[in-house]
Amino acid sequence: MDYATMLGETVTVLFIVMCYTYLIRETIAFRFVQATYVGLGIGHGLVMVWGYLTTKTIPAIMAGNVLLIFPFAMGLLLFGRLKKQYMWVYRYPLALLVGAGLGLQIMGMLKASLIDQVVSTMSVSLAPTLAGFNSVIILFFVIASMTYFLFTVRGHETSKVNPVLGNLMKAGQYVLMGAIGAGFAASFLGRLAVFMDVMERVVYFIPKLLGLM
């Protein structure tokens, strides 16, 4: 292992250990690691975006595509965000981004999140198979969850006011709890995966230094 790699692996393990001191309490070591990665992350992001602008946008403008000056100038108005008295300037490019973003999102969502989802929900199969059973269950669950979102019935949990709607809303709540439970398990898997990678760096550090790996 060359010296740069050896030093790098040592610094890595040091930073990892310093970061995990947070498990005892918020220490200066943890705050140092936090400040380091925030600073480096910001710098790295700036480098990448700078790279894009200097390899695409600015050369295109210099090569004669003068129309690009307008979006570039509009983008520069965003810097008004940094000074309170010029805050009004930054609303213009933001308005374009908001308009474009919302418009594109809704255009796509109309089919992807609404029409396709409703069609798929309504595609019920009454075949005596697991797929058929599941399709009926999904239809009921989606209607129940939507009922919970769209309607407000006072005292729905006791179902005294409107038994049918109240029970449907209760069922919807259970379905949403189920979905949230699945989401919790998924988020756990994600964090665990990164944790395994971090721990491998620590556990294999000494064998790597000794040239055993």
Added chain:
Amino acid sequence: MSNILKSRELPIVLIWIAVLIIFGDYFFGGTALRTAFTVLTVDWAVIITNIAIIVGALAVLQRSLNIARRERTEKVERFMQTWTVFLAVSIFVIGVTLGIRSSIYSWVYNYILLPSWQTVYTLIIFFMATASYRAYRANNSYAAVLLISGLLVLMRNAPVSSSIWSGFQDLGSWVLDVVNLAGTRAIMIGAMIGAISLLIKVLLAKEKILGE
């Protein structure tokens, strides 16, 4: 003139223009609208998005500098904020002058930034473990359903579960493909309705979305 430029209405007009171009191209098509759509997304939105990232980064650095300059900031905090700004500027200079493929840039990225970021992300694993013991209690039927579905999906994600009982895979997949699907679909449809109502409110200037 400056009052007109500072008004809330002019930016809303820009939102209208952007939305009309996109909706017009989607519903009516035609060369003119297609060209306008392409110019809006390919040229304007991409360039402005990239510059927005620079502004966002500078805003964070500005905040750090302001905190460091304040008199009542404690010494350690002052050092940390200054260190953040120093690192950001240094790595930017190194990246722009030497390039991201240079050995020093790669070294800093692979041995400092990457492990620090990942380690901070994993801290929550320990807190989730203590929460599993202390907080994840089925105090009522709703919490019980949440826990049962979470447990089934946890068991599905554990490779050993198929060796213990094959039903864990099937049950966990059923929770994901039926219960989670239904809940997520309802949320999606609700979000769709919410997005349309947000768009209408923004277009009618009823929503203060531009930081007014």
Added chain:
Amino acid sequence: MESDAKMSIIQKIGYRKMIYLLVLVATIVPMIYTVGLPVVVSKQTSDLYEFIEKLPPNSNVAIAFAAYAGMYPDAQAATRAGLVHLFRRPLNIVLWHNSPDGPMLLGGELKYVKMGSRIYGKDHVILPYVAASEATTSAMGTNIRGVFSVDSFGTPLDQIPLMKNINKATDFSLHIVMAAAGGNEEWAVRQWNIPHRVPIGAFTISIVYPALIPYWRTGAIVGMTNGVRGGAEYESLVGAPGPGLRRTDILSAVHLLYVGLIVVANMEMLKKKRSEK
């Protein structure tokens, strides 16, 4: 007396630190003593594998590499196996970066890919980084040359043979989103699949996975992997063992620990409720 001594050890250390220790043991022990547990392949993963496997030769595949350093290990196994699979098949690949960390991370993955007779520029191209957003994704589907003028090595796109006939979404048979931290897959569905009918594949992180199942059900997403677990599944399908299969033991141990903690805690709660009654 004995139980008093036992309890005082736990009380001395504190239940919190005991649990931290258990987490460390459950992670480190399987790291050292590996068994190599097999993994059952889910339908979503096999769908993605089958789709890529059945793509006709010389099909164009677009890859949006959207890895964020903090979460990347979750999707690393699937990403690596996916790249191995895609480069093994006779497909034309156009890859671009949708995250600032992508250019730093991709090199490490391509080391595991056997290029064979592939020639850069003829059957695969790597484009640079562009800030990700719904508008950028739409722009890439409309006019790639409007977003990029050169590849990541500075060569103008017009001088790259592969890019001669490729400029928009409809030139591709499949669009894959790799290692995205959330949002990119939905943007791809809304801006590539809905308007241009390009199928979407996702090698995704596990946090995003449940939210993408409705899209898989409707066919917008042809298949997807579920974090590191999905990575292990895809590695077993491709026959390229890597970080996913290596970590199945740790996955199992820590998951069982968490399930055990939840079950023990709830059994204690039920016991307490019964004794109170």
